[in-house]
Amino acid sequence: MKLIACTEGHSSKIEAFSLEMIAAARSLVEAGDEVVAFFAGAEADAASSLFGAADRLLVARASKSELIPAETYARLLRDVIDAEAPGLVLVPYSANGLDVAADIAARTGWPLISYVNEIKRDGDELTVVAQMYGGKILADCAVRLPAILMVNPGAFAEAAASPIDSAKVSMIDAEAVLAGGKVKMVDIDVPDYADVDLTKAERIVCVGRGIGDEASIDLARNLATLLGAEIAGSRPVVDNGWLPKLRQVGKSGQKVKPKLYLALGVSGAPEHLEGMSQADLIIAVNTDPKAPIFNVAHYGATCDLFDLVANLGDRLRAGSGR
Amino acid sequence: MNILVVLRMIPDSAGELQLAEDGRAIDREWLDFQLNDFDDHALEEAILLKEAGGAKVMAVAIGEGAKRVLQMAAARGADEVVALQSEEDAMISSREIAASIAAMARARSVDLVLCGVQSSEDVFGQLAPYVGALLDCPHVSGTNRIVANGAMLRVTQERGAGVAVTYELATPAVLGVQTASKAPRYVSGSKLREASKTPIGRATPEPSGFERSAEIITLRLPVQGGSGEILGDNADTVADRLVGILAAKGLARN
Ligand SMILES: Cc1cc2nc3c(=O)[nH]c(=O)nc-3n(C[C@H](O)[C@H](O)[C@H](O)COP(=O)(O)OP(=O)(O)OC[C@H]3O[C@@H](n4cnc5c(N)ncnc54)[C@H](O)[C@@H]3O)c2cc1C
Numbered sequence A: 001m002k003l004i005a006c007t008e009g010h011s012s013k014i015e016a017f018s019l020e021m022i023a024a025a026r027s028l029v030e031a032g033d034e035v036v037a038f039f040a041g042a043e044a045d046a047a048s049s050l051f052g053a054a055d056r057l058l059v060a061r062a063s064k065s066e067l068i069p070a071e072t073y074a075r076l077l078r079d080v081i082d083a084e085a086p087g088l089v090l091v092p093y094s095a096n097g098l099d100v101a102a103d104i105a106a107r108t109g110w111p112l113i114s115y116v117n118e119i120k121r122d123g124d125e126l127t128v129v130a131q132m133y134g135g136k137i138l139a140d141c142a143v144r145l146p147a148i149l150m151v152n153p154g155a156f157a158e159a160a161a162s163p164i165d166s167a168k169v170s171m172i173d174a175e176a177v178l179a180g181g182k183v184k185m186v187d188i189d190v191p192d193y194a195d196v197d198l199t200k201a202e203r204i205v206c207v208g209r210g211i212g213d214e215a216s217i218d219l220a221r222n223l224a225t226l227l228g229a230e231i232a233g234s235r236p237v238v239d240n241g242w243l244p245k246l247r248q249v250g251k252s253g254q255k256v257k258p259k260l261y262l263a264l265g266v267s268g269a270p271e272h273l274e275g276m277s278q279a280d281l282i283i284a285v286n287t288d289p290k291a292p293i294f295n296v297a298h299y300g301a302t303c304d305l306f307d308l309v310a311n312l313g314d315r316l317r318a319g320s321g322r
Numbered sequence B: 001m002n003i004l005v006v007l008r009m010i011p012d013s014a015g016e017l018q019l020a021e022d023g024r025a026i027d028r029e030w031l032d033f034q035l036n037d038f039d040d041h042a043l044e045e046a047i048l049l050k051e052a053g054g055a056k057v058m059a060v061a062i063g064e065g066a067k068r069v070l071q072m073a074a075a076r077g078a079d080e081v082v083a084l085q086s087e088e089d090a091m092i093s094s095r096e097i098a099a100s101i102a103a104m105a106r107a108r109s110v111d112l113v114l115c116g117v118q119s120s121e122d123v124f125g126q127l128a129p130y131v132g133a134l135l136d137c138p139h140v141s142g143t144n145r146i147v148a149n150g151a152m153l154r155v156t157q158e159r160g161a162g163v164a165v166t167y168e169l170a171t172p173a174v175l176g177v178q179t180a181s182k183a184p185r186y187v188s189g190s191k192l193r194e195a196s197k198t199p200i201g202r203a204t205p206e207p208s209g210f211e212r213s214a215e216i217i218t219l220r221l222p223v224q225g226g227s228g229e230i231l232g233d234n235a236d237t238v239a240d241r242l243v244g245i246l247a248a249k250g251l252a253r254n
């Protein structure tokens, strides 16, 4: 059986989760199986230099370093599926994968399970652990191959990076599909990190929707100042315009690894955890004892965040003589 | 432009979730249901598009509390509101409802289908790409800005690390909205009361057309805590402990 591991990269970079997809596929091989990595984009050389853990690499090569729209990626992947007749396709849960996985499932009719954390295989039966309800529930699912799984970044350890033998790399002529796509990329906006770069911050105070309103952000900001920390927010806080986009932590925000991450009123949805679970010290304050943030926190408190901010602020001010 | 916006009612996962007796679903009896956050943004984007360039907005709601949400949608500016019947007490699988949404879009010559990028019950796949593939029209998810110029759309999509990509595509199209161009608006009580008179249409679901994706064998709660220490719910004592912990790690002072 062939297992296809979908990989991604753009703007001269390969996404780290690509090696996770290859590792996930590797963990499922049985005798005679083959792990085929699929890459679409201009970074063919970078992919070849990293994906040695795959048995083969198929590159749908673009001449320009552009971001390939998901519908074009899906179209290219579909041709690969037609040609290779795989038993399993692993797609990362990324902005691209979100569109690709269900598109392919709809067009092949194959089953799809999303938000996958664990996979076990017995012949052509899989048992899969998927996350639901913002990470509050795990679903054990059974699925028969062929199937598509959309896998959470971080769920599998990266395969070791090594170059792949050039004899095992095939280039797919993608120009016609790339040119014929109905979705055209017209602009890519990379933020200017001059103002704030959370990825370099040593201490972060992150507020979630539990903060309630814009005015209350100042309370957390004052605490951040006392701690010498940067203020950050979860997605809803940023979406509401209470903090600028560059201060968002998570899947579509920044991936941070500070020495201190104090999360106030953050539930800890998988998309948030993706951005901060590697922090050295995570302290979480949330009135809901079942909040998933407590699964990654080193210290957790179930008191009201406003009480904690007031109490901790008092002590820090007293301690620093201010 | 005809816009169809999908509004899914989902359990409030900030509340306590309990498992049903057979362990294959959550117990929905005492749950609060609320509009999927991302669908709320999709609704807002639909109304913003209507305000910017003129459009007819049909809101289709599914699930427990659909009526209340449709009244809210009407108050915010939806022209037509329809409740799509769904199986009572069952999770809303986007794979299951995609055919119904696609059929409604076809029947009404809809130019643009908007829905939230995902719902917390999308374990068998997301609605926008399913509907896009069924209609065989372009689809993009994770949008945070949609601008229409006639039949051409400019759509900005979020990637990781704050990178944003803008695409151009023509209608008909399906978009999975992450964030509306502006935060969803509030409506006044008087507008809501007025909208409560809006007639609510009904639609019956189409057969899904897809094979059953997979089977949920059991649901369970994640093992809690890991290696973390719980400091309790007394802010006073928690603050004391935290000062000690921070000091021990050299993090108390800036
Ligand atoms: C493609 C995609 C990308 C995404 N990217 C990101 C991302 O980059 N970053 C991100 O954060 N999210 C992201 N999300 C959204 C994510 O799924 C969640 O919706 C989001 O993280 C929830 O934010 P929250 O924890 O602040 O809010 P909620 O989930 O609403 O949690 C609020 C919490 O506050 C607690 N609370 C309330 N009041 C108090 C109080 N007084 N004291 C203490 N606790 C209180 C509640 O118990 C609750 O747990 C993304 C989603 C998608 C689909």
Ligand SMILES: Nc1ncnc2c1ncn2[C@@H]1O[C@H](COP(=O)(O)O)[C@@H](O)[C@H]1O
Pocket (backbone or CB within 6 Å): A071, A072, A074, A075, A076, A078, A103, A107, B136
């Ligand atoms: N992934 C895809 N993205 C966009 N269009 C597709 C995709 N797959 C198939 N199509 C279109 O769907 C129709 C049927 O495709 P096919 O079954 O490959 O002949 C054609 O119009 C294809 O261009």
